[in-house]
Amino acid sequence: MSKLNVVQAINQALRHEMERNPDLILMGEDIGKDGGVFRVTEGLIDQFGERRVVDTPLSESGIVGVAIGMAAYGLTPVVEIQFMGFLYAAMEQLISHAARLRTRTRGRYTCPIVVRTPYGGGIHAPEHHSESTEAFFVHTPGLKVVVPSTPAEAKGLMLSAIRDPDPVIFLEPAKIYRAIKEEVPEGDNAIPLGEARLLTEGKDLTLITWGAMLHPTLKAADRMAEKGVEAEVIDLRTLSPLDSATIIRSVEKTGRAVIIHEAPKTCGLGAEIAARLCEEALLSLEAPVARVTGFDTPIPLPKNEKYYLPDVDQIVEAAEQAVGF
Structure with a gap:
């Protein structure tokens, strides 16, 4: 086991699942060469290429909307939204489409997307960068909402979120991205969703x-x-x-x-x-x-x-x- 922080643990989980699942695609603003705002996806484009680590235009609604279509047709998209306050632009896609796809099609289709975003205060950021509005998404039937609290939890919960057949909002506490380190098991340490x-x-x-x-x-x-x-x-x-x-x-x-x-x-x-x-x-x-x-x-x-x-x-x-x- 290695001692990792939350950023490194999530990166390890994404790498593990991309190696395991060739249909897994990462999407988001500046996630390729730059590795995202907090460098969570750093190095993944070098291993998997720009067809699987996709730098998108600045359009949160467009990113999530495209991911929904990809998921409906068999791919496994993991979306990064730079800050939770930017996720509101994609609420129409999440609430009206991602959350309803299973019931709308009577189970014919599911929507296995993960929307990752840093959330919460403690990093001295400007407006819209420190939101903690998880209740919006908890209130929406059809969405699962996951929040890790440590590096090992972050990796294990991310593995399960990616494998889940329904849309998951994965909220990453920005305050502890690099504040703590702990030993994180190598390989598959998936933590079941829905268990405190x-x-x-x-x-x-x-x-x-x-x-x-x-x-x-x-x-x-x-x-x-x-x-x-x-x-x-x-x-x-x-x-x-x-x-x-x-x-x-x-x-x-x-x-x-x-x-x-x-x-x-x-x-x-x-x-x-x-x-x-x-x-x-x-x-x-x-x-x-x-x-x-x-x-x-x-x-x-x-x-x-x-x-x-x-x-x-x-x-x-x-x-x-x-x-x-």
């Missing part, structure tokens, strides 16, 4: 999160442990389909839940999780379900970004309130 993972076990509290927010959540759990509070930490991995069973099982044991995400609070995925807990685990709850989130505003430009993103202190405060309720 339990990182720590505890009896007092459940902390639920995904993507870059996993790391301050784990630090908050350590701080709570110093206070004698045992917290379970759940990394969702796949936001749609959501692994409700793991969440419910944990909260039935601990009786308390705090949900952490950097997206705005109103109608964020945390609201759906809280609703499911009320529907399915109400009698187990010993405190209100808490949410630690971003604000209901556009993410601010770099100077004020640190005030927007949830941090360890905010998570600990919410956890203490839940335990002390």
Whole structure:
């Protein structure tokens, strides 16, 4: 095994699948010679050539629209959109066509495309470059939404996303692209979609999160442990389909839940999780379900970004309130 960062792990997953599947084609702006904005596809054009690593015009709707047609006729396109804020230009293609192709054709066609895009704050970028609007896509039936939180997770989830017969929105937390390294298994370490993972076990509290927010959540759990509070930490991995069973099982044991995400609070995925807990685990709850989130505003430009993103202190405060309720 090699120690890789998230960029290198995703590159390794793409290379592995391109070697395995000759119908896999990469598409996106500047992904060939330049290797993409964050260099995730660096070196792949040298190995596979420009017929399989395609530099596209600057047209997100066109890129995704072409990928849908390719997928319907047997190819496996993996699309890179430079930033999540640029993906909105392709919403028509994703919502009206990619997500509906299976039901529209009564199962005759599927749409095996992966749309990769960096998302989230923490990189001091300008407007449209730090969006965390995963709820748009979770709300759309027919789309799967995946968010890795570490390099090994990024590789394993990418392998499964590429092999999935339905369209997958693969959100890559830009904040941790190069911030952490870990050992990543060589070869095929596919991680099934739709299964959350339990990182720590505890009896007092459940902390639920995904993507870059996993790391301050784990630090908050350590701080709570110093206070004698045992917290379970759940990394969702796949936001749609959501692994409700793991969440419910944990909260039935601990009786308390705090949900952490950097997206705005109103109608964020945390609201759906809280609703499911009320529907399915109400009698187990010993405190209100808490949410630690971003604000209901556009993410601010770099100077004020640190005030927007949830941090360890905010998570600990919410956890203490839940335990002390």
